[in-house]
Amino acid sequence: MAHSHEAHHHERPRDLTRNQELVLTTLNNAEAPLSAYDILDKLRDEGLRAPLQVYRALEKLIEHGLAHRLESLNAFVCCADANCHGRASGTAAFAICSNGGRVDEFADPEVTARLAAWAGETGFALERTTIELRGRCAECRAA
Amino acid sequence: MAHSHEAHHHERPRDLTRNQELVLTTLNNAEAPLSAYDILDKLRDEGLRAPLQVYRALEKLIEHGLAHRLESLNAFVCCADANCHGRASGTAAFAICSNGGRVDEFADPEVTARLAAWAGETGFALERTTIELRGRCAECRAA
DNA sequence: GCGCGATATGTTATGACATTACGCTATCGA
DNA sequence: TCGATAGCGTAATGTCATAACATATCGCGC
Ligand SMILES: [Zn+2]
Ligand SMILES: [Zn+2]
Ligand SMILES: [Zn+2]
Ligand SMILES: [Zn+2]
Numbered sequence: 001m002a003h004s005h006e007a008h009h010h011e012r013p014r015d016l017t018r019n020q021e022l023v024l025t026t027l028n029n030a031e032a033p034l035s036a037y038d039i040l041d042k043l044r045d046e047g048l049r050a051p052l053q054v055y056r057a058l059e060k061l062i063e064h065g066l067a068h069r070l071e072s073l074n075a076f077v078c079c080a081d082a083n084c085h086g087r088a089s090g091t092a093a094f095a096i097c098s099n100g101g102r103v104d105e106f107a108d109p110e111v112t113a114r115l116a117a118w119a120g121e122t123g124f125a126l127e128r129t130t131i132e133l134r135g136r137c138a139e140c141r142a143a
Numbered sequence: 144m145a146h147s148h149e150a151h152h153h154e155r156p157r158d159l160t161r162n163q164e165l166v167l168t169t170l171n172n173a174e175a176p177l178s179a180y181d182i183l184d185k186l187r188d189e190g191l192r193a194p195l196q197v198y199r200a201l202e203k204l205i206e207h208g209l210a211h212r213l214e215s216l217n218a219f220v221c222c223a224d225a226n227c228h229g230r231a232s233g234t235a236a237f238a239i240c241s242n243g244g245r246v247d248e249f250a251d252p253e254v255t256a257r258l259a260a261w262a263g264e265t266g267f268a269l270e271r272t273t274i275e276l277r278g279r280c281a282e283c284r285a286a
Numbered sequence: 287g288c289g290c291g292a293t294a295t296g297t298t299a300t301g302a303c304a305t306t307a308c309g310c311t312a313t314c315g316a
Numbered sequence: 317t318c319g320a321t322a323g324c325g326t327a328a329t330g331t332c333a334t335a336a337c338a339t340a341t342c343g344c345g346c
Contacts, residue, residue, distance in 0.1 A: 017324090019324075036303070036304075037302070037303070048325095051304070052324095052325085052326085053324075055304070056323080060323095071275070072214040074302080074332095095261075095267050097267075098270065104265070108257050108258070111254050111257045114253050114254045114257075115251070118236075118238075119238070119276065119278065122247070122280075123284065124238050124247070124279070124280055124281060126276055126278040127277050127278040127279075128278070129275070130214065130274070130275040130276075131272075131273070131274050133258060133269055133271075133273075134269075134271040135262065135267050135268045135269040136268040136270075137266070137268075138266025141266065160293090162295075178331080178332070179333075191296095192297075193297060194332080194334085195295095195333085198332095199294080199295080217303095217331080217332060288345105288346080289344100289345095289346085290344090290345095293340100293341080293343100294339100294342090295340065296338085296340095297339105298337090299335085299336085301332105301334075301335085302332080302333075303330105304329100304330080304332090305328105306327105306330085307329095309325090312323080312324100313322085314319105314320090314322105316318085
């Protein structure tokens, strides 16, 4: 509706509210994915009291491409790929270590292309893609 | 209630227990993914009372490749691809319609290969892969 | 048949994850 | 000033999943 000339459509990463900033910082400092309740616990001292405060912040961060939800874990990570919030990215994929919980984010253009091709052939209007690999990372295998 | 399971014609399932059979049948009859609690509700008349009875059956069905868990939905579908329980399958992918809930299972060897290649390059010991597409199916778009 | 391990089952209680509903406040532009 | 939009705080509730424990059943060597 309100459709004025508008500046640009890329998001300003630093337009974050206090809660969003707190949640993003928490994710950035974490070495493994955090559940919403994990995040909440870490932010009690900052005044957060209810899950919804975290979920609302996460929703916005994910919208802006600053964080991701890992469906197979019911947990969240901060984005590790500048392309995700910059320009059109390939679909993000995540390799999740079963041992340490370490998560590696990557994008494979060929995978993205093949999935898009399947969607095109079958008339499926693709909106969102989840790709999650489970296994043991190189580091944990060495140890 | 007698167990008349001597003659298993067809290469359908292996020897399933009563609960596993009930759950599989329920999934087969469903047109959309079902949550464990959905399944439980449908099987109250058969004597099932607790979530765990369903989860245990699902666990076995998934082990045998007869059903799949959709991580982004916290729900379950029966397998629609004979290759999943027959031979070495490519990684299964699922296109989930946001509208009707319809799920389409497919496998793209190239996608499987690319992900395996990434794992190989980075030393990641791949155990399990989740690929889920969200969007609107052709049928719903037409309507 | 008997003993025994492996597998499946039934029940209760609890834990973990996520959302609905309501009300308040700040901001911004018509 | 008014109404729309967005964010925030809180309580209650809804949804998904497992722990812990007790029984039952099957297969098989003896
Ligand atoms: Zn990213
Ligand atoms: Zn690891
Ligand atoms: Zn399958
Ligand atoms: Zn559809």
